[in-house]
Amino acid sequence: MQEQLFPRSMLGNAEEMVNAITSLPFDIVVQANEIDVNQNSLSNAQSLLAELWSNFIYRLPGLAVGVLVMVIFITLATPLSRLLVKPLTRATTSPLLRSVIQRSISTVVVLLGIYLFLFLAGLTGFAIAVVSGTGVVGLILGFAFRDIAENFISSLLLTVQRPFRIGDIVQINEFTGIIQKVTARATTLVDFDGNHIQIPNATIYKGVIKNLTANPLMRGNFIVGVGYDANVQQAQQIAQSVIASQSNVLIDPEPQVLIDNLGSSTYNIKVYFWVDVEKTSVLKMASLLMRNIVAAYTDAGISMPDDARERIFPEGLQVINGPKQGNAPTVEKQTASTQKNVEVNASDDDVATEAHDIREQARRSRDPEAGENIL
Incomplete structure (x- = not known):
């Protein structure tokens, strides 16, 4: 029956075709009239994963050392910054300046630890990109917050140069009052009307400061x-x-x-x-x-x-009288001493300064500036 449907010549040709197909770089599976073809993409993915795993194993010691170094630097950042800032306590009494220097040292130590971690992990290129990106971001933020940065830097300069102290009577531009508080943003004055005046530190540093109590x-x-x-x-x-x-x-x-x-x-x-x-x-x-x-x-x-409105005649004024028309009223001569x-005034007049009262009012009044006093 099969010979009638498929002649022997056709069967021979089919066997040759099967042999040719099996010689191709594919896996041929014949299952009940179905053919499954698995290409080399799966083997390529497996080789890639194997390569990544081998690279990870190769870099694992460097990663471990990098993490250890970074943890050490982060842990030592705060005590190291305190140790380095301690000698500055003799040079300056400004808590703000000491805090800024301490935080700057701590930040530098932490960034150094992160850079060493990336370097030991073999990510030096990424570290350079991060540092460059941080510089660009810092430049953008500097332009965006220029006024805030200007006031902050001015506050640092004021704490270093100290043109006035708390309680001094000063005149800054057109404002006169007693220094109550100096923060990282502004200086608070209490004028002699009892008003609180907040002046940005940048304005004070660039303006005219007249200290009325530096010399009493x-x-x-x-x-x-x-x-x-x-x-x-x-x-x-x-x-x-x-x-x-x-x-x-x-x-x-x-x-x-x-x-x-x-x-x-x-x-x-x-x-x-x-x-x-x-x-x-x-x-x-x-x-x-x-x-x-x-x-x-x-x-x-x-x-x-x-x-x-007044004229003085030292020699007197001669008056020419006209004809008498009766008894005119007599005007008595008056001088400045009549x-x-x-x-x-008595000698017990109150001439005491009101500066003490203004300072006491400022002490009892509500503080309009919530920041820490940096002087």
Whole structure:
């Protein structure tokens, strides 16, 4: 029956084809009219995995040593940074500067440990790429947070140079007050109205700082105008005696009473005096001296005319009377000394400085800046 369906010639040709196919680089499996072909891709994958495993085994000692070195560096970073920063405690008293230096040393030690781990693991190229990428990222962040970085660096410079201390009375640009707190971002002042003023440290470092308590001695001044009919030398001596009667005015430096300029109707006398601002208020003392000098001038008959509205006639003014039209009221002659409208103040006037009160107010008030005081 089979010979009728397939002649012998055809069967012979089929056997030759099977022999030819089996000689090809494939695995031939004949199963009930099915043929499975497994190519060399599986063997290639197996060889690749075997190569990776052998490389891992080869690098395993380096990885182990690298991990050990990195752990050692990370563990020693903090104590090593503290040890290296300890000698700086004699050079600077700034806690912020010491903290920044300590953290910088610790960061460098940790990064060195990571680099050694990558080097021992055979990933030097990756380590270089990471370092380069870190530099680029740092540059980008520097531009993005330029103002924050500027304030932080300024705070470091302020802690090193220390142009003021906590409690000093300073004038920074147009602001005057008492230093309450200095943080990594800003400096807090309390002005003499009780207001808290926060000034960025970069503005302070680049601005004009006037420290009013670095030298506790401060000079005050004011101007008093006396008429041209007055004895100006006598007026100066009277002012000197009034100043000398105040125990809170310093003798050294010596107070001065000088003619500052000539006004339209007065000699403008400028009074200079010195006080200790830790004990005496310049404004209160100036007010007291002006009041007592005016009272002394009034007692001495020294005129103090108004520059704009009053004219003094030293020789008097001749009045030509017209025809009498009855009894005119008699006008009494008045001089500057006929009526004393200023009373010399008692010696127990309060001229104490208000700086202590402002410092106490600042201590009791709510702190508007939550950062740590770096001074």
